[in-house]
Amino acid sequence: MAAYRPIIPPHVAERIRHLPPDVKRGIREALRAIGLDPGRGEPLKRELRDYMKYRVRRFRIVYRVDRRAKTVAIMAVGHRRSVYEDVAAAVRPRPGA
Numbered sequence: 277m278a279a280y281r282p283i284i285p286p287h288v289a290e291r292i293r294h295l296p297p298d299v300k301r302g303i304r305e306a307l308r309a310i311g312l313d314p315g316r317g318e319p320l321k322r323e324l325r326d327y328m329k330y331r332v333r334r335f336r337i338v339y340r341v342d343r344r345a346k347t348v349a350i351m352a353v354g355h356r357r358s359v360y361e362d363v364a365a366a367v368r369p370r371p372g373a
Contacts, residue, residue, distance in 0.1 A: 279311045280341070283349045291353050295335075302332040303353055314341040314348050323364055327351060338363045 284292075284307075292303055309316055310330055317328035317339065330337040336359045338352045352363045 280314050280346050280348045282307055282311050283347050288350050288353055299335060306330050306332045306337055310339060310348055324360065
């Protein structure tokens with residue numbers, strides 16, 4: 277099975293860089309696992325239904341799979357308490373847009 281190419285935007289890479297070393301290690305391992313099998317995560321619901329989540333202790337990786345392009349777009353990495361609201365705010369249509 278061919279691997280999917282991860283797309284990690286600069287703001288997400290910066291967030292990962294500032295995590296504690298043990299969490300950062302877990303996130304990197306998870307990103308490799310997602311690249312090999314994007315279906316490992318769990319689908320999200322409601323307004324985030326096009327996205328998947330992958331658990332790394334109390335942190336979550338939220339991503340979107342493009343099977344045609346064989347890419348995994350990492351939308352956010354963060355604590356489970358706030359990561360979903362952050363992603364929902366980023367994908368929500370802005371008034372007047």
